Amino acid sequence: xxxxxxxxxxxxxxxxVVDDFATMRRIVSNxxxxxxxxxFSEAEDGAEALRKLESSSFQFVxxxxxMPKMTGLELLKSVRNSTHLKHLPFLLITAEAxxxxxxxxxxxxxxxxxxKPFTAATLKDxxxxxxxxxxxx
Amino acid sequence: MNATASAINADQAFKELGQITxxxxxxxxxxxxxxxxxxxxxxxPDARDRLSHVGQMTEQAATRVLDLxxxxxxACHRFKTGSxxxxxDIEAMRKRAQGRADEADDVMAAAQMFSTEAASFAxxxxxxxxxxxxxxxxxxxxxxxxxxxISIISHTEQQLLSLLMHSAPEHLVVxxxxxxxxxxxxxxxxxxxxxxxxxLASLGF
Numbered sequence: 129x130x131x132x133x134x135x136x137x138x139x140x141x142x143x144x145v146v147d148d149f150a151t152m153r154r155i156v157s158n159x160x161x162x163x164x165x166x167x168f169s170e171a172e173d174g175a176e177a178l179r180k181l182e183s184s185s186f187q188f189v190x191x192x193x194x195m196p197k198m199t200g201l202e203l204l205k206s207v208r209n210s211t212h213l214k215h216l217p218f219l220l221i222t223a224e225a226x227x228x229x230x231x232x233x234x235x236x237x238x239x240x241x242x243x244k245p246f247t248a249a250t251l252k253d254x255x256x257x258x259x260x261x262x263x264x265x
Numbered sequence: 266m267n268a269t270a271s272a273i274n275a276d277q278a279f280k281e282l283g284q285i286t287x288x289x290x291x292x293x294x295x296x297x298x299x300x301x302x303x304x305x306x307x308x309x310p311d312a313r314d315r316l317s318h319v320g321q322m323t324e325q326a327a328t329r330v331l332d333l334x335x336x337x338x339x340a341c342h343r344f345k346t347g348s349x350x351x352x353x354d355i356e357a358m359r360k361r362a363q364g365r366a367d368e369a370d371d372v373m374a375a376a377q378m379f380s381t382e383a384a385s386f387a388x389x390x391x392x393x394x395x396x397x398x399x400x401x402x403x404x405x406x407x408x409x410x411x412x413x414x415i416s417i418i419s420h421t422e423q424q425l426l427s428l429l430m431h432s433a434p435e436h437l438v439v440x441x442x443x444x445x446x447x448x449x450x451x452x453x454x455x456x457x458x459x460x461x462x463x464x465l466a467s468l469g470f
Contacts, residue, residue, distance in 0.1 A: 151327045152405040158334070158398055162391075194409070223406060245402050248395055 174198025193222035345387035352380035
């Protein structure tokens with residue numbers, strides 16, 4: 129079935145959605161499904177996410193920033209420091225919206241930065257931009 | 266500044282701090298502030314419970330909406346696909362028949378148009394469901410604010426309690442006025458309708 133309103137083939141990629149709020153994990157997963165993704169996994173903090181990233185294969189991470197145990201920024205830094213994960217496309221979706229945050233995220237190697245609350249169109253645009261830039265589409 | 270001078274300054278600072286504390290303590294007792302503080306420390310756990318209850322209620326409501334959308338969206342997708350397939354089948358059949366049966370072809374044309382519209386309808390409903398889903402993000406943002414406020418309240422409570430431990434007389438009896446308009450209670454404290462009924466019955470109603 130051709131997903132509604134999309135012309136990009138995301139179906140072959142596995143996504144890890146990381147957020148400590150179940151509601152937001154479901155919203156993000158649902159939006160990604162509407163955009164054409166079919167393979168999802170969820171984690172409720174950075175530590176759980178890192179375990180999942182190390183134990184199975186993902187091609188994309190969408191993560192919140194402010195989470196207990198391990199924040200999204202710490203997760204991003206760990207990913208960039210890992211030899212086999214460092215090229216993983218990483219999108220931050222966060223309510224932290226100060227200049228310092230954005231600079232910090234960019235320096236840590238985020239591929240995209242979405243401020244909450246966000247729209248479905250924003251998410252789709254950023255995801256497409258990241259995959260195009262990475263040469264994955 | 267040498268080491269001796271800074272030691273003297275620290276000594277003086279502590280003395281002054283001690284005097285300030287004593288003055289504050291006396292002022293608090295004179296003004297009856299201690300009693301006010303005790304009241305506040307009793308009310309804080311209640312305020313915290315209520316706030317976290319608000320967080321739970323919004324999460325439940327948001328989860329319920331997301332569950333319903335999870336049922337409705339795949340149905341829209343299936344309906345759209347089915348309608349598109351039917352419109353295509355009818356179109357192919359009409360081409361093969363090449364308008365031989367005029368009356369049947371009119372019906373078929375109408376059916377084809379209807380199927381096409383049904384597919385658009387399913388698509389539009391799916392988009393509405395997506396918008397409804399997006400509005401549930403309030404739960405994430407309000408939840409974060411509530412968590413933050415709860416931690417501020419807990420911190421304040423600890424500070425107040427330690428202030429009280431250092432300043433309150435040992436056997437302080439505080440009269441707490443009963444608030445009748447306390448608003449909705451958290452489920453653990455609220456009376457259920459059955460409780461209300463049996464209470465009223467025991468009072469002769």
